[in-house]
Amino acid sequence: MKDMVSIGIFVLAIGTATLFIDSGVTLNFILMALYATLLAQAWNMLGGFGGQFSFGHALFFGSGAYVQAMAQLQGGINAWVALPLAIGCAALVGAFVGALAFRYGLKGSYFALITLAFAEVFRILALSLPFTGAGVGLMLPLRAAASNLQFGSARGYVLLMLGFVALALGVTAWLRHSRFGAQLQAVRDNEDAARALGIDPLRTKLGACVLSAAFMGAAGAFYVQVFQYIDPSIAFGPTTSVEALLGAIVGGMGTLWGPVLGALALHVLSDLTRNLFGNLPGINMVIYGVVLVVIVMFMPRGIAGIGRSVRSLWQGGRRG
Amino acid sequence: MLDFDILFPSLLNGLTTGAVYALVALGLTLIYGVLHIINFAHGASLMLALYGVYLLNTRLGWDPYLALPLMVAGMFAMGYALQRVVINRASHGKDENILLVTLGLAIVMENLALLAFSADTRSIDTPYTLRTVPIGPAMIALPKLIAFGGALAVAGSLLWIVKRTDLGRAIRAVAKEKQGAKLMGIDVEHVYAMSFGIGLACLGAAACFLLPAYYVNPQVGSGFVLVAFTIVVLGGMGSFSGALLGGLLIGVVESIGGLLLGDSLGQVGIYLIFIAVLLLRPQGLFGDRA
Numbered sequence: 001m002k003d004m005v006s007i008g009i010f011v012l013a014i015g016t017a018t019l020f021i022d023s024g025v026t027l028n029f030i031l032m033a034l035y036a037t038l039l040a041q042a043w044n045m046l047g048g049f050g051g052q053f054s055f056g057h058a059l060f061f062g063s064g065a066y067v068q069a070m071a072q073l074q075g076g077i078n079a080w081v082a083l084p085l086a087i088g089c090a091a092l093v094g095a096f097v098g099a100l101a102f103r104y105g106l107k108g109s110y111f112a113l114i115t116l117a118f119a120e121v122f123r124i125l126a127l128s129l130p131f132t133g134a135g136v137g138l139m140l141p142l143r144a145a146a147s148n149l150q151f152g153s154a155r156g157y158v159l160l161m162l163g164f165v166a167l168a169l170g171v172t173a174w175l176r177h178s179r180f181g182a183q184l185q186a187v188r189d190n191e192d193a194a195r196a197l198g199i200d201p202l203r204t205k206l207g208a209c210v211l212s213a214a215f216m217g218a219a220g221a222f223y224v225q226v227f228q229y230i231d232p233s234i235a236f237g238p239t240t241s242v243e244a245l246l247g248a249i250v251g252g253m254g255t256l257w258g259p260v261l262g263a264l265a266l267h268v269l270s271d272l273t274r275n276l277f278g279n280l281p282g283i284n285m286v287i288y289g290v291v292l293v294v295i296v297m298f299m300p301r302g303i304a305g306i307g308r309s310v311r312s313l314w315q316g317g318r319r320g
Numbered sequence: 321m322l323d324f325d326i327l328f329p330s331l332l333n334g335l336t337t338g339a340v341y342a343l344v345a346l347g348l349t350l351i352y353g354v355l356h357i358i359n360f361a362h363g364a365s366l367m368l369a370l371y372g373v374y375l376l377n378t379r380l381g382w383d384p385y386l387a388l389p390l391m392v393a394g395m396f397a398m399g400y401a402l403q404r405v406v407i408n409r410a411s412h413g414k415d416e417n418i419l420l421v422t423l424g425l426a427i428v429m430e431n432l433a434l435l436a437f438s439a440d441t442r443s444i445d446t447p448y449t450l451r452t453v454p455i456g457p458a459m460i461a462l463p464k465l466i467a468f469g470g471a472l473a474v475a476g477s478l479l480w481i482v483k484r485t486d487l488g489r490a491i492r493a494v495a496k497e498k499q500g501a502k503l504m505g506i507d508v509e510h511v512y513a514m515s516f517g518i519g520l521a522c523l524g525a526a527a528c529f530l531l532p533a534y535y536v537n538p539q540v541g542s543g544f545v546l547v548a549f550t551i552v553v554l555g556g557m558g559s560f561s562g563a564l565l566g567g568l569l570i571g572v573v574e575s576i577g578g579l580l581l582g583d584s585l586g587q588v589g590i591y592l593i594f595i596a597v598l599l600l601r602p603q604g605l606f607g608d609r610a
Contacts, residue, residue: 281435282432289429
């Protein structure tokens with residue numbers, strides 16, 4: 001309940017702020033921060049709550065993006081109809097990969113490897129097949145109208161994105177408090193013990209994988225609508241996979257607000273880097289890599305972990 | 321129809337590539353066998369080594385094969401330091417952390433290379449780059465033949481180190497039973513760092529053999545990294561002979577797959593093998609069920 005109230009406040013605050021902000025730069029900042037939040041929160045569902053570290057989450061992102069683009073370009077389907085289709089297909093890919101991996105008991109580094117391999121297979125397929133536009137990629141024609149899911153200004157996209165983020169936060173809150181979420185966390189902490197209590201580890205991990213994939217697919221579809229372009233390395237390359245896992249890890253895995261904080265922190269950081277160094281190729285990823293190493297070395301529980309330590313100190317102080 | 325005259329050169333080519341793959345995979349499997357971690361920075365480290373050879377050749381005019389001792393020593397030192405200073409400290413005793421740290425290192429290395437050398441693909445020019453040697457109906461590039469021999473020689477000396485020296489015995493002891501090894505007075509941290517160093521030293525050697533017939537760009541490692549993982553998984557995690565055989569096998573599969581399906585789809589073949597082996601025989605073709 002407390003979570004739902006805080007999510008409501010978060011959404012209302014950003015939503016009303018968006019209505020009053022006219023600066024394109026600020027709106028774009030909010031938009032990309034929300035987008036990074038969605039990626040991080042999607043990874044968090046499987047990685048944070050399920051303990052399954054995927055290194056190839058771009059697989060689901062790219063699937064959603066390509067379905068969204070192909071449905072419109074080759075199927076002539078309206079973008080609003082394509083959206084659930086894209087999300088559904090990404091969830092299906094999640095179900096397929098998850099079922100394969102978990103059915104055969106792959107975990108830890110093996111799971112990270114197989115997601116990476118699948119993302120790479122999809123990238124090469126997208127590069128080689130004619131209907132994905134091969135290396136050239138797919139370009140969506142500009143037809144700015146709300147009915148085409150193409151908004152004239154960033155404001156429309158921000159509100160849409162806010163909707164997705166709110167949904168992702170709602171699902172995460174549900175993972176924290178529901179029976180399914182408790183089972184998932186039990187499997188993460190000790191699979192054998194969870195099985196002994198009658199939990200089906202395959203079913204819970206698969207459920208988390210499908211949820212996570214669906215939100216990644218939504219982010220992919222959204223990417224296509226905003227940038228009107230997708231190619232194999234944007235869709236299935238490592239950048240999105242890294243961005244998703246980094247946001248969740250920097251913020252704090254298995255928490256509700258950690259990935260939000262993490263995504264925001266990374267986004268601010270990458271903006272700062274761009275201001276400091278200009279558009280040097282790769283500098284952003286260098287900083288991301290260093291942040292990943294430093295966070296794992298010194299703050300393994302992420303930003304949310306600091307909050308928790310401070311709170312327990314405070315409570316400890318009051319009790320003593 | 322494919323006849324022998326087309327298939328045979330492709331087979332030989334596959335074997336020569338496979339030997340270098342095996343060398344890369346041997347380093348990976350040594351690190352896995354001892355530290356039980358998957359080094360995601362393996363491909364990026366190979367890329368750095370390739371740039372090392374490239375710089376020595378273009379700036380100082382060193383022949384890539386003469387650069388071998390320096391590259392092996394340099395990569396060993398880098399590996400030893402990385403394990404001691406970064407990876408070991410970041411692990412906090414959890415494997416997931418090592419996974420993430422090596423991923424972070426790979427990202428840093430690849431993008432530093434991008435910053436320093438830009439995304440251009442570079443290669444070096446040696447007097448023997450274009451020389452070929454006839455073997456039966458096939459013409460094999462001389463650098464590839466040298467790479468084949470060299471990779472097997474390095475693999476042989478690695479096996480000798482692991483099987484016959486005191487360091488090798490310590491490495492195997494730590495791999496089998498860490499606590500026991502510690503009680504016998506083995507410095508486990510030192511053995512870990514030595515293993516990581518030797519694993520990267522293999523990459524230094526591989527880079528020297530690769531570059532005369534190959535190229536380097538900041539992304540080149542990621543092509544090798546999944547191939548090396550495939551070989552290691554195929555051969556059984558931590559098994560040396562498995563890595564050697566797996567490397568040759570994958571080299572041949574890639575070469576013949578490329579012949580039949582075209583280069584980019586031939587690559588898919590490797591990943592499909594990888595996924596299939598992970599699912600069906602995660603202990604590897606030659607490994608025992610754990």
